[in-house]
Structures are given as structure tokens and as C-alpha cells.
Amino acid sequence: MTQLGFQNDMIDTEKGVISREIFASEKIYQEELEKVFTRAWLFVGHESQIPKPGDFFTSKMGAESVIMCRDFEQKIHVFLNTCSHRGMKVCLYDEGNTQTFTCPFHAWSYSPDGKLVGVPHEKELYSHVLDKSKWSLIEVAKMEIYKGSIWATWDKDAPDFYDYLGDAKAHLDLVLDGLDGSDGGTEVFGGVHKWVSPCNWKIPAENFCGDSYHNPSHISVDMIGIGPSAAKGEKGRRDNELADAQHLWISFPGGHGIHSAMKPENNAYIEAYKDNPIAEEYYRHCYEERQIKLGDKARIVPFVGTIFPNTSFHGRQPRALCAWHPNGAESSEIWRFFLVDKAAPKEVKDLLRKYYMRYSGPAGMTEQDDMENWNYATQGSRGVIARRHPFNYQQSQNIYNINDPVPGMVSTQMTEENARQYYTCWSSYMQEKNWSDIMAHPAQRKSGTSR
Numbered sequence: 001m002t003q004l005g006f007q008n009d010m011i012d013t014e015k016g017v018i019s020r021e022i023f024a025s026e027k028i029y030q031e032e033l034e035k036v037f038t039r040a041w042l043f044v045g046h047e048s049q050i051p052k053p054g055d056f057f058t059s060k061m062g063a064e065s066v067i068m069c070r071d072f073e074q075k076i077h078v079f080l081n082t083c084s085h086r087g088m089k090v091c092l093y094d095e096g097n098t099q100t101f102t103c104p105f106h107a108w109s110y111s112p113d114g115k116l117v118g119v120p121h122e123k124e125l126y127s128h129v130l131d132k133s134k135w136s137l138i139e140v141a142k143m144e145i146y147k148g149s150i151w152a153t154w155d156k157d158a159p160d161f162y163d164y165l166g167d168a169k170a171h172l173d174l175v176l177d178g179l180d181g182s183d184g185g186t187e188v189f190g191g192v193h194k195w196v197s198p199c200n201w202k203i204p205a206e207n208f209c210g211d212s213y214h215n216p217s218h219i220s221v222d223m224i225g226i227g228p229s230a231a232k233g234e235k236g237r238r239d240n241e242l243a244d245a246q247h248l249w250i251s252f253p254g255g256h257g258i259h260s261a262m263k264p265e266n267n268a269y270i271e272a273y274k275d276n277p278i279a280e281e282y283y284r285h286c287y288e289e290r291q292i293k294l295g296d297k298a299r300i301v302p303f304v305g306t307i308f309p310n311t312s313f314h315g316r317q318p319r320a321l322c323a324w325h326p327n328g329a330e331s332s333e334i335w336r337f338f339l340v341d342k343a344a345p346k347e348v349k350d351l352l353r354k355y356y357m358r359y360s361g362p363a364g365m366t367e368q369d370d371m372e373n374w375n376y377a378t379q380g381s382r383g384v385i386a387r388r389h390p391f392n393y394q395q396s397q398n399i400y401n402i403n404d405p406v407p408g409m410v411s412t413q414m415t416e417e418n419a420r421q422y423y424t425c426w427s428s429y430m431q432e433k434n435w436s437d438i439m440a441h442p443a444q445r446k447s448g449t450s451r
Contacts, residue, residue: 016394037062147184181293208312209257238317239272255308255425257418
């Protein structure tokens with residue numbers, strides 16, 4: 001089977017068609033690793049995972065292993081997990097605490113600040129040539145700690161992280177802040193779910209951009225009821241906290257796509273988390289505190305979203321950051337970081353832990369539905385005949401507002417505009433355009449905020 005590399009006409013958002021080739025071609029996958037994942041800002045982890053000096057968490061950027069660690073001066077670093085001698089991983093563990101990272105191949109050792117500190121037989125074998133200061137671990141070009149979340153890029157010319165997020169930042173804040181509106185009041189809860197799924201990484205990333213059209217996939221789960229009020233007879237995957245809200249599908253410069261909701265002006269509390277009265281009381285209290293702190297801004301409530309290229313979030317029920325790590329043209333390594341308020345009582349965390357497991361992950365009842373869709377969509381991109389016919393992306397085409405009622409390219413009905421803009425941005429990376437072109441977007445041009 002002949003596989004094509006990327007071609008500009010594979011993405012035609014004016015006609016609303018996208019080639020299936022981009023979801024199955026190994027050549028395109030290899031180009032993505034080179035052109036997308038070496039430039040974009042990527043989510044690495046959360047500082048709550050490495051609270052003490054010497055703590056580390058092994059993560060990924062693109063297809064490559066990286067180490068997120070805290071040195072003995074409390075500074076956080078992100079390094080490529082490869083020895084500068086022969087390339088063996090210097091850290092073979094998922095997480096832990098260490099004085100040094102020692103390569104198991106030839107035992108070169110590095111301190112948590114990345115410096116090469118130990119070389120066996122250094123005096124007799126290397127003393128006349130080796131300058132250890134030049135052989136430290138390879139560090140990312142830029143790193144940003146944002147409300148506890150840690151992001152990095154290999155591109156020294158990439159925009160600052162705040163500029164990269166743009167107005168999408170306000171929606172990411174809703175996930176990272178405490179439910180009472182406190183700044184960055186969350187932490188990663190328990191371990192990280194990790195599994196491999198036979199799907200192209202872009203399919204789940206696009207799904208979380210705001211694909212609400214796939215809800216029929218979850219009818220069986222909704223009929224059973226798995227939410228945090230299920231024991232009280234509530235049906236559905238989650239409590240209906242947004243029953244009175246106007247849903248908003250919003251695209252932003254940089255390819256970010258968000259699905260949030262706007263509550264009415266009176267913004268009345270809707271009872272939720274009924275399975276535990278302590279949890280219900282906590283969430284009611286957080287709701288009231290958030291109203292006081294944020295005022296009218298408290299009307300915006302998170303649902304799902306994707307920060308380009310491969311970091312998505314669930315905003316409330318459940319509440320998590322998701323990384324869709326590329327693992328081949330037809331394979332993704334999926335990592336889910338569950339979030340919870342640091343200040344939440346034990347009873348709340350216990351309730352959420354059980355709910356999160358029911359909902360998400362490889363055994364989660366909702367995510368199993370999603371994975372079946374993603375896997376078959378990837379398979380449906382592989383066939384010789386299938387690849388001659390593009391996918392349809394025409395839903396709600398050209399039906400949107402600019403910066404109304406919130407900043408961005410806003411739709412108030414189900415739409416594939418977020419997906420169309422996501423792939424427009426992806427295409428710009430694949431064409432190796434400059435950063436100003438990558439960040440070009442209808443909302444940006446209309447508001448005159450181009451950088």
C-alpha cells in the first residue's frame with residue numbers, strides 16, 4: 001500500500017473535507033513528530049507530582065521520554081530521558097525520588113539539575129578531553145509552570161506560553177483553579193491512568209475540541225447512570241449542572257478548541273453530588289464562594305477542550321487533563337491526570353475517585369464507548385478504497401460569531417468549526433509556516449490582536 005506524505009490539499013476547510021490519509025499514513029506521522037511536536041507547547045505534568053527536592057516524574061513529549069524533576073534548589077526542569085554517552089534512558093521508573101539519575105549502560109550519572117556529575121574511570125579515561133559541563137542532560141528550550149501545570153517546548157522561538165494560549169487561557173483556568181475560584185487550587189489526584197489504544201492521536205484530540213454530536217454513543221451509559229448522584233436515582237454520565245446553560249463551542253488562535261457553557265444571569269445553584277451529603281455541601285459552598293470571587297465571570301463553566309496539539313481536559317464531571325501521546329500512525333498512548341481541589345475533604349476525594357474510575361480510563365464505561373469510535377475511525381482511514389474518499393467536516397459551516405458573547409470564534413449550536421480550525425492550524429505546522437501564520441485565525445484577525 002502506497003502511503004502519501006503530507007500534501008496541502010489534504011485539508012480543505014472551505015469545502016469542509018479532510019483526507020483520511022492524515023489518520024493512517026506512517027509518513028505523515030513521522031512528519032508530525034518533526035514538524036508539530038518539536039515546536040508546539042506540550043503538557044508534561046503537574047508540580048503536585050514532584051513536591052520535594054529530588055522528586056521526578058517520567059513523562060513524554062511527542063514520542064520521546066522526558067524527565068520532569070525538582071532539583072535541590074527547588075527549581076523544576078524537563079530533560080530528555082537519554083544519556084549523552086550512548087542514549088540509554090537514565091531513568092527507568094515512572095516516578096520517585098533520587099539523588100542522581102544513573103545510566104544503567106555505562107553508569108554516567110546526572111544530578112536533578114541535569115549536570116553530568118559522575119563518569120566511571122574519569123581520571124584515567126577522560127581527564128585530558130572530557131568537559132563535563134558540555135555533556136549535561138538535554139533540557140527543553142522553554143518551560144512554563146501555569147497554575148501548577150507544567151508545559152514545555154523544544155522551540156526557542158515559540159511564543160511565550162501565555163501568548164500561545166491566548167484567550168483559551170480563561171477556559172483552562174476553569175479546570176486548574178479551585179472550584180471556589182481560588183487561583184490554581186488543584187492537584188493531581190492519585191496515579192496517572194496510562195494505556196495504549198489503536199487510534200490516531202488526532203482523533204481523540206479533535207473529539208475533545210467540542211464534538212457533542214457523538215452523544216448517541218453513550219446512550220447505554222446514560223440509561224444506567226454512573227454520575228456522582230447515581231445512587232440517588234440520577235441517570236446519565238454526570239449530574240445535570242448545565243441544565244439551564246447556553247453551550248458555547250469556541251475556537252481560538254493556535255488551534256485550541258473549547259466547549260464551555262454560559263449560565264443565565266441569575267446563575268442559580270443546581271444540586272449535584274447527592275450521593276454524599278458532605279460532598280454536596282462542599283460543592284454548594286464552592287459555588288457560593290466562586291460567585292463572590294468572580295461575579296459575572298462565574299457564569300462560564302467548563303465542559304471539555306483541547307489545547308493544541310494533544311492536551312485535552314474534562315472540566316467538571318469528571319475533571320482531568322488528558323494527553324494523547326503519538327505512538328504510531330494508528331496508535332496512541334493515552335494518559336489521564338485526574339484533578340481535585342487541594343482543599344477538598346477526604347469524603348469528596350473518595351466520592352470522586354470512585355466516580356472517575358467508573359467514567360474514564362481503559363475500564364471506564366464512557367471512555368470505552370469513545371475508544372471504540374476512535375479505533376474504528378482509524379481503521380476506516382486505512383483501506384485502499386476508503387482513503388480515496390475524504391471525511392465530511394461541513395457541520396454548521398460558516399455559522400459563528402466573532403468575540404460574542406465571549407472572546408473567540410463562537411458557535412451556539414453543535415458545530416465542527418473547532419475541528420476545522422484545529423486542522424487548519426495543524427496544516428500550518430505541517431507546511432512549516434512561521435509563528436505569525438500558525439497563530440493566524442478569524443477571531444484574531446477580526447479583533448486585530450495578531451502578534
